[in-house]
Amino acid sequence: MIPLNIVVALDTKNGIGKDGELPWDLTGDLKHFREVTSTTRSPKKKNVVVMGRKTWDSIPGEYRPLPERTNVVLTKNIGVRFPEGVLKADSFDQVMKMANNDKLKNIIETIFVIGGQQVYEEAIKYPECEKLYITHVHNTFNCDTFFPSFNDAFKSVQASEEHKEDLITYHFEEYKRRNGESS
Numbered sequence: 667m668i669p670l671n672i673v674v675a676l677d678t679k680n681g682i683g684k685d686g687e688l689p690w691d692l693t694g695d696l697k698h699f700r701e702v703t704s705t706t707r708s709p710k711k712k713n714v715v716v717m718g719r720k721t722w723d724s725i726p727g728e729y730r731p732l733p734e735r736t737n738v739v740l741t742k743n744i745g746v747r748f749p750e751g752v753l754k755a756d757s758f759d760q761v762m763k764m765a766n767n768d769k770l771k772n773i774i775e776t777i778f779v780i781g782g783q784q785v786y787e788e789a790i791k792y793p794e795c796e797k798l799y800i801t802h803v804h805n806t807f808n809c810d811t812f813f814p815s816f817n818d819a820f821k822s823v824q825a826s827e828e829h830k831e832d833l834i835t836y837h838f839e840e841y842k843r844r845n846g847e848s849s
């Protein structure tokens with residue numbers, strides 16, 4: 667199976683979004699996001715980024731599709747159209763089947779789930795979802811969308827030093843699925 671990972675930035679209450687947008691504007695986090703989701707070990711492979719339709723809508727037109735990655739948008743709306751090269755899926759199972767089919771599995775390295783709330787909630791339940799790349803933003807924002815609780819199922823394996831932009835501090839942390847061991 668192609669590895670399935672999650673990338674998310676969350677505040678101290680697991681908040682991830684507000685009014686359909688990111689609640690913060692952190693250049694260092696956007697750079698980190700681009701590096702994590704674009705980098706492949708094999709130069710012959712690309713990564714897939716999977717997002718919900720509302721997250722797709724939230725990306726400014728000039729920045730989407732996200733370059734150098736295969737963009738997949740989840741939607742139940744069969745009529746909606748996306749730019750050439752962007753793939754559409756009507757269920758998470760379809761994403762997994764699509765990425766693991768004979769044609770694609772040799773050219774895809776990792777599937778990264780990039781939000782929002784609805785899609786994170788579904789993806790984190792898949793046993794194939796082994797790794798979380800979390801940006802912890804050290805403030806509380808007045809969010810209306812949230813990341814599910816994850817500490818029972820995942821353990822921290824790596825954390826960066828603290829970064830600061832304007833008055834906001836944050837750090838990057840990686841988590842791995844516990845696979846049966848207790849906390």
Ligand SMILES: NC(=O)c1ccc[n+]([C@@H]2O[C@H](COP(=O)([O-])OP(=O)(O)OC[C@H]3O[C@@H](n4cnc5c(N)ncnc54)[C@H](OP(=O)(O)O)[C@@H]3O)[C@@H](O)[C@H]2O)c1
Nearest residue numbers: 675683686687688718719720721740741742781782783784
């Ligand atoms: N902090 C972060 O790292 C981060 C990352 C990404 C997004 N966000 C924020 O999260 C918020 C958006 O989250 P959200 O939960 O409202 O929306 P979302 O998950 O981005 O999108 C929800 C939509 O995706 C489609 N969808 C979701 N699950 C599906 C499934 N299993 N099968 C088919 N379609 C599916 C549906 O689209 P249709 O209605 O078209 O059927 C649904 O309405 C925004 O504020 C955004 O800025 C934050």
